[in-house]
Amino acid sequence: MVSQTFTITNSQGFHMRPAGAFTTAMGKYQSSVSVIKDGNKIDGKSIMNLIAACIKCGTEITVEIDGPDEEAAMKEAAEMIENGFGE
Amino acid sequence: MLKGVNASEGIGIGKVMLIEEINLDYEKRKITDTQKEIERYRKALESYCKKTESQAKKIRDTVGEKEADIILGHLLMIKDPGMSSSIEGNISAGCCAEEAVAQVCDMFIGVFSMAEDELTKQRASDVEDIKTGLIATLLGKEEADISCAPANTVLVARDLTPSMTSCIVKDNIVGIVTEVGGKTSHSAILARAMEIPAVLSVENATTILKNGQEIIVDGSYGEIIENPSMGEIYAYKDKTVIFKKEKEELQKYVGRETLTADGTKIDLYCNIGKPEDADTVISKDGEGVGLFRTEFLYMGNTSIPSEDEQFEAYKKTLLKLSGKPLIIRTLDVGGDKDIPYLGLNKEENPFMGYRAVRFCLHRKDVYAPQLKALLRASVFGDIRIMLPLVTCLDELLEFKSMLKKLMEELNSQGTPYNKDIPVGVMIETPAAAMIADVLGKEADFFSIGTNDLTGYTMAVDRGNPDVAYLYSPFQPAVLRSIKRTIEMGRENSIPVGMCGEAASDPLMIPLLLAFGLDEFSVSATSVLKTRKIISMWTREKALEVAEKAMSLNTEKEVVKYLNSVVKV
Numbered sequence: 077m078v079s080q081t082f083t084i085t086n087s088q089g090f091h092m093r094p095a096g097a098f099t100t101a102m103g104k105y106q107s108s109v110s111v112i113k114d115g116n117k118i119d120g121k122s123i124m125n126l127i128a129a130c131i132k133c134g135t136e137i138t139v140e141i142d143g144p145d146e147e148a149a150m151k152e153a154a155e156m157i158e159n160g161f162g163e
Numbered sequence: 164m165l166k167g168v169n170a171s172e173g174i175g176i177g178k179v180m181l182i183e184e185i186n187l188d189y190e191k192r193k194i195t196d197t198q199k200e201i202e203r204y205r206k207a208l209e210s211y212c213k214k215t216e217s218q219a220k221k222i223r224d225t226v227g228e229k230e231a232d233i234i235l236g237h238l239l240m241i242k243d244p245g246m247s248s249s250i251e252g253n254i255s256a257g258c259c260a261e262e263a264v265a266q267v268c269d270m271f272i273g274v275f276s277m278a279e280d281e282l283t284k285q286r287a288s289d290v291e292d293i294k295t296g297l298i299a300t301l302l303g304k305e306e307a308d309i310s311c312a313p314a315n316t317v318l319v320a321r322d323l324t325p326s327m328t329s330c331i332v333k334d335n336i337v338g339i340v341t342e343v344g345g346k347t348s349h350s351a352i353l354a355r356a357m358e359i360p361a362v363l364s365v366e367n368a369t370t371i372l373k374n375g376q377e378i379i380v381d382g383s384y385g386e387i388i389e390n391p392s393m394g395e396i397y398a399y400k401d402k403t404v405i406f407k408k409e410k411e412e413l414q415k416y417v418g419r420e421t422l423t424a425d426g427t428k429i430d431l432y433c434n435i436g437k438p439e440d441a442d443t444v445i446s447k448d449g450e451g452v453g454l455f456r457t458e459f460l461y462m463g464n465t466s467i468p469s470e471d472e473q474f475e476a477y478k479k480t481l482l483k484l485s486g487k488p489l490i491i492r493t494l495d496v497g498g499d500k501d502i503p504y505l506g507l508n509k510e511e512n513p514f515m516g517y518r519a520v521r522f523c524l525h526r527k528d529v530y531a532p533q534l535k536a537l538l539r540a541s542v543f544g545d546i547r548i549m550l551p552l553v554t555c556l557d558e559l560l561e562f563k564s565m566l567k568k569l570m571e572e573l574n575s576q577g578t579p580y581n582k583d584i585p586v587g588v589m590i591e592t593p594a595a596a597m598i599a600d601v602l603g604k605e606a607d608f609f610s611i612g613t614n615d616l617t618g619y620t621m622a623v624d625r626g627n628p629d630v631a632y633l634y635s636p637f638q639p640a641v642l643r644s645i646k647r648t649i650e651m652g653r654e655n656s657i658p659v660g661m662c663g664e665a666a667s668d669p670l671m672i673p674l675l676l677a678f679g680l681d682e683f684s685v686s687a688t689s690v691l692k693t694r695k696i697i698s699m700w701t702r703e704k705a706l707e708v709a710e711k712a713m714s715l716n717t718e719k720e721v722v723k724y725l726n727s728v729v730k731v
Contacts (some may be wrong), residue, residue, distance in 0.1 A: 087528060088504035091282055092465035096239040098238075121243035128274045130283050132506075 077142040078150045084092035086160035090131035092123075099123045101152055107143025109153070116143065120153075167365035168341070171387030172349035173359040173613040174403045174686070175338030176396060177315035181374045182307045184321060187298050197255045204250065206259040210687050212238055215296070223418045224530020236465070246271070261301050268294035281503035282465065312336060317380055321371050325349040333357050338380030340387060342368050354382075355688075356443075362387055413691035418447050421683075422695045423676060425701040430682035431694055432488070434662055438476050441483035443687040448694075451488035453610065454549070454662035455480065458495055459531065461502050467529060473536035481544030488545040490610065490660075490684075492589065493533055495519045497553040505529065519552035524561055534569050543580035549587045549610055554594040559605050559709070562586070589662075591615035596644035603655030610684070611648055613663025618639050635727070636665040638718045642674065646713070647680040660684055666692045670725040673700050677709030699730075 085104045086094060102109045102121050109120030113135060118125045120139065131137060139157075196198045223231035240246065246267060252287045253263035268290050275287040299305070301385035309318065309331055317338040318331075331353075339361040346363075360382030363509070372378065372389065379388040379399050388395055394402055421431040432453030433444045437460070444452060460468050460476055469477070481489055494504050497510075497518020507525075510516040523530040537548055550562055563586060573580055588595065588602050589614035595602060599609065613692070617636045618625060624635040645661075652659035660682030665671045667685035677685070678698065685693050708728055715721045 086466075088282065088466045088506075091504060092236050092286065094241075094466065096236065099243070100239070119245055122243050123239050124243045124246050124271055124396050127283060127286055128271065129279070130280050132280065 077125045077140060079138055079140045080150060080154060081136060082154070083136050084131055084157065085133065085146045089133050089135065090129070093161045095123045095126040097161055098153070099126065099157055101156060102149060103144045104137070105141075105143065105149040106142045107146045107149050109149060110140045112138040112140060117147045132141050165362075165368065165371065165387040165389070166352075167362040167368075167387065168345055169382055170344070170346050170363045171339070171354035171359060171361035172383040173358065173406060174358035174382065174399050175317060175319045175380040176391075176399060176403075177337040177373050177378070177380075179319050179374055179376045179378055180312055180316045181369060181372065182309070182318060182320035185295070185299050185304050185306065186301070187295065187304075189259070189298065189302060192263050194257050194259055197257065200254050200260055201251050204254060204263070204301070205542045206544075207260065207297060207503050208241065208247070208436050210298045211297050212241065214300075225262070228337070232464075237289055237293050237296075240289060240631070243296070250270075261283070261298050263293060264297045264301070268297075281501075285465075285503060309336075314697040317378055319368055321369055323353070331357065331359075334357065337381070338362075338378075339367055340368050340372065340378075340380060342366065353692070396534035413695060416694045418696075419694065420695055421450065423697055423700055423702060423705075425703070427676075427702060429676075429680075429697055430488075430658075430660070431690060431697070432490070432662075432682055432684040433687045433690060434684050435480075435687070438480040438483065440687070441480045444487075445483065447687040447690045448488075449687055451490075451545075452480075452484065453490050453660050453682055455489060455491045456495065457492060458500055458502070461496070461505075462500070466504055467715040470532035470536045470539075473533055474539050477536055478543050478544065481546065484544060486544060488547060488663075490547045490549050490587070490608075491537060492549045493520070493537075493553050494523055497522055497619050500600060511524065514624075520550050520558050520562065521552065524558060524565070527565065530565070531569060535567060535573070538566075538569060538573055538580040538584065539578060541584050542579050546581070547585040547587060547608065549589055549608075550587065551589045552591060552615070553588045553602065554592050556598065556601050556605065558589060559586075559602060563605070569622075590644075590648045591619070593620050593644060596620075596648050599648045599651035600654065603651045603657055606657060609648055609652045609659045610682075611645055611659065611661040613641070613645070613661060613665065616644060616663070617665075620644055627710050635718050635722075636663070636668075636671060637721045639713075639716065639721065642713065642721070645675070646678050649675075649680055652681075653679055658682060669696050670722065670729050672696050673705040673708045673725075673729065674712060676700050676702065677705040 077155045100122050111118045113129055113131055118129050139153050180306040215234055219231045219234045249267045250263045253266055254260055271290045272287045274289065275283050278284055293423060312335050314335050315337050316335055317340060318336055319340045322343045322344060323341060336359055339354050339359055341350055341363045342365060344363040351363055358379050362380055362382055362385050365387060377390060379391050421429045430450055432451040433449035434454040435441060435444060435452055437455045460473060496505060496518060497507060498514050501507060537546060540546060553559055585607035587608035587610060589612045590596055590599060590609050614638045617634055619640055620641050621633045623630045623633040625631050649659045658681040661675060661680055662684040666683040667689040684691060712721050712724055715724060
């Protein structure tokens with residue numbers, strides 16, 4: 077399992093478009109993807125759960141990925157979050 | 164007679180086609196063959212997704228990209244693995260598919276609408292749409308098929324959904340009536356784009372009006388006449404003829420320069436809200452764009468449009484205008500325009516608060532992408548940047564230094580842009596009008612925004628019926644501000660335009676010509692009429708009228724006098 081902590085920098089956080097892009101990207105991998113916010117574990121492949129979690133700009137989250145392609149998945153996740161989802 | 168909002172002008176006479184809301188009642192059944200029920204759900208899901216995709220495509224082609232994206236968002240949500248597995252889980256537990264969909268959707272609707280954050284709350288209505296669509300598909304019910312409406316049909320609905328509007332056949336629909344929506348609603352914009360007369364926000368329209376009933380829709384005055392007599396039908400047919408005749412008469416002004424009766428050239432531009440509107444500017448013979456409101460790029464979105472996205476929108480608009488000027492107003496958020504994802508706090512007094520250039524200069528993270536997009540697009544045509552709600556010189560200076568920094572960034576990246584891009588100021592506060600002499604030394608142009616200028620000068624909220632009577636650009640205080648602004652522009656040799664509704668008002672035009680306004684920016688549909696009115700005035704005659712009007716002491720006297728000398 078790999079795990080990395082990020083601070084959300086794009087201004088509107090995990091909303092429709094960013095959450096959609098993130099879950100679509102993570103959906104390609106076999107590994108399980110979780111996003112942890114304030115101790116709550118959220119399915120990182122579910123746009124509905126990500127939106128419901130209200131992850132705003134400035135929030136600290138941890139991404140946990142577990143499975144055969146975890147390294148590649150984490151690399152893509154990190155790029156997306158750090159680039160602010162191309163905003 | 165029924166009354167509503169006059170959302171799209173013209174007169175339509177035809178028979179009502181009532182579009183009823185789909186009845187989503189279903190019988191709760193206990194499922195024993197759950198596998199079969201899951202298959203039924205999957206089939207419905209597949210056909211719902213297919214339908215949604217094709218609707219999105221149609222809307223992209225006929226209305227625009229942003230409107231289509233909203234529908235595509237629904238697809239992302241319904242394809243959510245969590246959502247589908249919960250629905251199938253509930254079916255496995257013995258629920259019928261309709262109930263399982265309702266349970267899971269209602270759960271998310273509950274969660275989203277409880278959220279503190281406005282943007283998350285809005286997503287609840289998306290889930291509501293998905294729920295309606297999926298259950299309707301499961302029940303085998305379809306939204307009324309408008310595409311087969313016979314000739315002379317008036318559509319009557321509570322609201323027009325995007326999927327309905329994508330099916331309208333323009334030649335057969337002579338009018339639109341809805342119970343909700345205003346002049347800027349989706350239905351109104353669409354009706355105007357298709358030139359279908361429309362009256363919106365008609366209370367209880369779907370219960371009062373009956374299928375097949377004959378009605379007259381007067382989209383110019385927002386009136387509906389039920390079961391008209393022969394006399395009324397003839398009268399309205401005459402009106403239609405006059406309306407068409409006036410329109411045809413105005414066709415004479417297509418392709419002409421805008422000149423006063425004594426040959427002074429005037430620039431006649433249009434106000435627009437999205438790239439596609441540039442097509443209307445061209446088709447209605449506008450000579451450029453005097454106001455491109457950029458909020459719509461932000462408001463139709465669920466997140467801040469990226470620099471690239473904005474660049475594409477501006478470039479697209481410029482290319483459509485093929486060399487004609489495009490004055491772009493930078494983000495005018497706040498006041499009555501909230502954009503949820505920007506996270507603005509609720510204010511006691513939003514019109515006096517954190518809005519427009521005040522917000523943008525503090526939130527350079529939001530502003531910079533827009534300005535960079537504008538600079539990058541500036542090589543594709545004649546872009547001019549306009550700042551809203553300026554009240555002091557500092558704002559203009561700070562903006563210019565910010566722009567300079569962004570230009571240096573682009574220099575280092577080797578990205579081309581127009582180094583001499585004009586930067587103008589909107590004169591829409593009494594403060595700006597008072598210091599127009601100072602602003603004129605730093606600004607490349609002025610544009611008078613009469614709507615806000617009137618509101619701020621008279622300290623009146625025109626939405627408040629108790630004080631709305633004070634809201635008039637013919638108030639001497641407002642007229643003096645306008646006159647002063649134009650004079651100060653001339654003193655500094657910079658052009659002055661006007662982009663409020665007043666610029667196309669037949670009573671205001673002679674005054675503006677007398678003061679020396681260089682550019683009139685009006686709605687695309689008013690271009691020809693405004694051109695015609697301008698062509699009726701000589702400078703000498705306009706000066707005479709203005710001198711008399713400015714000597715009067717009250718708004719009533721001014722309007723009375725102008726009405727007596729202006730032949731519309």
